[in-house]
Amino acid sequence: MLRSMYAGISGMKGFQTKLDVIGNNIANVNTPGFKKGRVTFQDMMSQMTSGAQGATATRGGINPKQVGLGSQLGTIDNIHTQGFRQTTNFPLDFALEGDGMFVVDAGDGNRFYTRAGNFRLDDNGDIVNPDGYYLVGMDGDPLNIPNTAQDFSVQTDGTVNYTDENGDPQTAGQIALANFSNPAGLQKAGNNLFLNTENAGLAADLAAPESDGTASIVSGALEMSNVDLSEEFTEMITAQRGFQANTRIITTSDEILQELVNLKR
Known part of the structure; x- marks a missing residue:
């Protein structure tokens, strides 16, 4: 159960960094020669429940079973496209x-x-x-x-x-x-x-x-800068909703833990 909470925390941290980069891009929309930043994410290591097994003469192969442990920051790129x-x-x-x-x-x-x-x-x-x-x-x-x-x-x-x-x-x-x-x-x-x-x-x-x-x-x-405000606002909405979704994972996990605690009553 706690794995989902920690995955939600990692997602919140990543989207917060994305919002930081977006805010910097918007702040420099009129800065001469400014090159916008872009954030990408990677998944963290996955916990192995069972490994893959190859096919035998009497049974087909089995795929691995893994539980992901959240996301992490992949890159913060500087995009050197031509500004207007x-x-x-x-x-x-x-x-x-x-x-x-x-x-x-x-x-x-x-x-x-x-x-x-x-x-x-x-x-x-x-x-x-x-x-x-x-x-x-x-x-x-x-x-x-x-x-x-x-x-x-x-x-x-x-x-x-x-x-x-x-x-x-x-x-x-x-x-x-x-x-x-x-x-x-x-x-x-x-x-x-x-x-x-x-x-x-x-x-x-x-x-x-x-x-x-x-x-x-x-x-x-x-x-001038190569910042496109329409693109930045769209990315801002995506990051905001992603942040909210990860907070919902944490609150939902907390509610389930509360139900487990109440079983003792």
């Missing part, structure tokens, strides 16, 4: 159309990866993200647009051009992208940033946009 593009007309907003991630440097050699393309210029003319991390170019150094530049533009291949104080065209460099064979293996570090892991499959070299299957860059636009 929002036009901002701000030249330092970059949206990626395709695979790859921007590389930003914290200034101490630590590199992070992001799909959020909301960059700005600091007082030195370096292109930085909202946390002040430098956008890395193909040469591995930060990209810099001199304060004396009259204007600048960013091409779809990541080339940053500007016009100097004399009106002559100059090139500040080319934006670098990082390719991952398994972007779902990246670790979220907060602030729209990801950390590389052993299972992410980072390519050895930085890649130029529009080369080797990498994304193109759209200046004046942002890639």
Whole structure:
């Protein structure tokens, strides 16, 4: 009898985690570059009542008899599908159309990866993200647009051009992208940033946009989150009903235990 209660508890814990992930997805529905999460479950080990037996000359085979002991968390996946593009007309907003991630440097050699393309210029003319991390170019150094530049533009291949104080065209460099064979293996570090892991499959070299299957860059636009509210609300209802069903298993088991206790009267 107690097995059903513990199975119900395991189900409640799993659906609570699912609701946590759904809540985080909905909270970040308007976060640039956010990648939604997804929860999957696995069954726990099953208690063997009797094992399988093969057929004999006088009797057919018998299947195993097992009682499941509940569910457990399988995975919490980051879904790296393309988010929708929002036009901002701000030249330092970059949206990626395709695979790859921007590389930003914290200034101490630590590199992070992001799909959020909301960059700005600091007082030195370096292109930085909202946390002040430098956008890395193909040469591995930060990209810099001199304060004396009259204007600048960013091409779809990541080339940053500007016009100097004399009106002559100059090139500040080319934006670098990082390719991952398994972007779902990246670790979220907060602030729209990801950390590389052993299972992410980072390519050895930085890649130029529009080369080797990498994304193109759209200046004046942002890639928003890939959260679909209709899908999240549907999953929320499913998780809520699943949670309620597991609580009913516990209360039903408790009622039966109460009946057993009352047999002594």
